[in-house]
Amino acid sequence: MEKRELRVGFYPTTSCYGCQLNVLNIEDKLIDIFTEVKIVCFHMATSASKIEESVDVAFIEGAVVTEDDEELVKKVREKAKYVVAMGTCACHGGVQSANIGAGFSLDEAIKTVYGENFQFDMKVMPPRPLDKVIDVDFYLPGCPIEKEEFLYFLATFIWSTWPEQKDFPVCQECRQKGNPCVVIEEGKPCLGPFTTAGCGARCPSLGLPCMGCRGPIKEIQRVDAMAKMMEKNGVDPLEALKRMKVFGGHSDEIIEKFKSLVRGE
Amino acid sequence: MPNNNPLQPKKAVIKKVFKVTPTEKMFVISFVDPKDQEEFERNYTRPARFVQVNLPGIGEVPISLCSPPTQKGFFALTIRRVGRVTTVIHNLNEGDYVWIRGPYGNGFPIDEWKGRDLLFLSAGLGMAPLRSVFLYALDNRWDYGNITLINSARTKRDLLYYEELEAIARTYKGDGVKVIQTVTREEVEGVCKGRCHLYIPQANVDPKNSVVIMCGPPRMYQSIFDEVIARGFDPDYIYATFERRMRCGIGKCGHCNVGSSDSMLYVCKDGPVFSYRQVQRYPELME
Known part of the structure; x- marks a missing residue:
């Protein structure tokens, strides 16, 4: 069959970066991955990353917490054909959203963690999953993601189709x-x-x-x-x-x- | 040790790809191992059975066979590009491999129809399984009376096998074979306008001694049932195909069953061809 080059990007927002690390941990398949797809953006793996370039599949990790995050994911959504929420932070908000909706107050949380009179050089918002900010096509949950499932997702995109979402417990x-x-x-x-x-x-x-x-x-x-x-x-x-x-x-x-x-x- | 597992997919190669309509392609496939091909032909005796097309790592889809059992050495599948697996199948070229298991299902009981007239009614993609029955009936022309086929689709581009059916109609002209092609959503020269049941009066079949065979979306079936019974067709000889999401193909997994626990039908094993009497007993088939 005809294969076209798949352009893939990995974009981080607020998270522990464990999902991206788990991608790099697929050591026995890494050579296959990098020969089959073109990595456009992967800050953790290559310094030749370009956020501005268009991609076929964008894997976004992490919850949207700062204003920079929101700007980044909106920019990626414009440039990407498919957006995959990678990891539980991007899919459901992750651990940082644990107290959302139960009398959660951002000021109080900041005071508890950083103490009084702490100055941020960025605007912080209550953490949100990706789909509350942009349209998400596919969800790849896991904390961190499963390697096999990630390879399955990537393989379906290489075959110009899309993955099947698991809907059972x-x-x-x-x-x-x-x-x-x-x-x-x-x-x-x-x-x-x-x-x-x-x-x-x-x-x-x-x-x-x-x-x-x-x-x-x-x-x-x-x-x-x-x-x-x-x-x-x-x-x-x-x-x-x-x-x-x-x-x-x-x-x-x-x-x-x-x-x-x-x-x- | 012989492999007798009925769920074992067999390797097959795509011999030829035809673009039938903008969204449908016909794939001519044959098994790599001649023994598999022989076994397939031994099992494929009644037309309109189905096979499971398997792509490792991607998934599996049930597809009706559109070549008749009289054609040996290969089989054909007409596949519409709708989902995850069919998108990949559409990207395959000649020489690529697919994995096939089957044939499954009951197929049309063609042996019971000998000496009768045949009226085929098809809407949209329903022409794909009916093609195997139609070509089978033409190959065994002496067994059957007059044959009329009414093929309908939304637009002329969507009419499956338009050229082929026109050629058959020309070849068998004066031999009691009639082909009516109709479109529902546009006015074009050369094809009729309207849904397929409007053209039942033009069919050259004897209602008292004929078989009605139909395939299409289940929504059209009720109106056609009413129409043909009102015209005096024998209710014992009305057949329709009801597809479900067949998964295993051998009546084990329960994805396709209808009815209650005391009387249950598996569409993959007892169907996908059901008679009008069965449809009356299992109204959930129509849903």
């Missing part, structure tokens, strides 16, 4: 692996039932409860049931909701449930 992969359920058998507060699959149920396979690092699945309606189940297993529902909010701070369902619990309904 971690529980499915966990059952496929044949794990005993950590909630039912051990009573641990596992967030697998409403976390997007793709990690191969890494934590439940090791007997640990899922942290929900891949973010909530689309259109979750299981928050009530989850809270009830946690309560049954001896976990305080408010604690459980706080746990859900670590990676799902921008999910409306979680915020609503959280508010109603705080009010004591």
Whole structure:
């Protein structure tokens, strides 16, 4: 088949840069990647990066926190054919959005972290996921992203098509692996039932409860049931909701449930 | 050890690509291993069965066969560019490999129709599976009576196999074969205007002794059912294809089942061809 050169860019906003590092960690496939695609912008890997140039696929990592971030992602959206939100920060707001929607105040947060009278040379806003600022075509969640899933995304773009988004929870992969359920058998507060699959149920396979690092699945309606189940297993529902909010701070369902619990309904 | 896994995809090569309409291409494919081709031909006896086209790493799509079982050595698939997998298939060239498993499905019960007239009604992409039945009936011309085919589409550009069907109509002129091509959304010279059921009165078939075969969007089926039964066609000989999202092809995965738990149909195994009586029993087929 005819192959055309795919132009790819990686753009960072506010995050830990772990997803970009995970791309560079695909060591045994790096040569294949760099021969198949043309890297236009990847500040972490090459100093010959150009933000201004147009790309076919733009992988944007991180949540939008500063004014510079917003300017950057809007510029990238204009130049890119497809925008992929890379990592949970870009997809769902990430850890920095954990307190959003629950009496969150930016001034208070800054005061707690940096102390009184701290001067910023940039304008800071409450953290937002990418799709609240620009249109996002595809979501590649994970904290950090899975290497195999990233390669799958890149391969589909090379084949001039697009990737299939996972819309099922971690529980499915966990059952496929044949794990005993950590909630039912051990009573641990596992967030697998409403976390997007793709990690191969890494934590439940090791007997640990899922942290929900891949973010909530689309259109979750299981928050009530989850809270009830946690309560049954001896976990305080408010604690459980706080746990859900670590990676799902921008999910409306979680915020609503959280508010109603705080009010004591 | 022979591989008897029914889900095993077999390597096949694209022999030829035809551009049928702006959005549809016809791919002529044959298996790389002659044994696979033989096995395929042994299983493909009734027309309009389907195969699963598999691209490793990309996905799998069910596609109806549009070549009749009488054509040996290859098979043809007409594919519209709509989704993730079909976009990749459209980018493939002659000589590229695809992986095929099948054929699956029941196909049209052509042996029960011997001695009857055939009326084909097709809308849009429905012509693709009907082409295999139509060409099969022409190849076994002595088994069947008069044949009329009504092919409809939105515009003349979208009419599948327009040239081929016109050529067939010329070849079989005076032999009881009639082809009517109609478009619904534009006025063009040379083709009729309107939906396909408007041209049922012009068909040269005997309603008492004929078979109605149709394929198209399920929305058109109810009006055609009413129309042909009102015209005196035998309700036992009305057949339509109902496609679903067939995944496994052998009635295991349950993506395509209809009906309730006590009486269930798998479209991939019991279909995609259903008779009018079955449609009455399983109205959810029409959805």
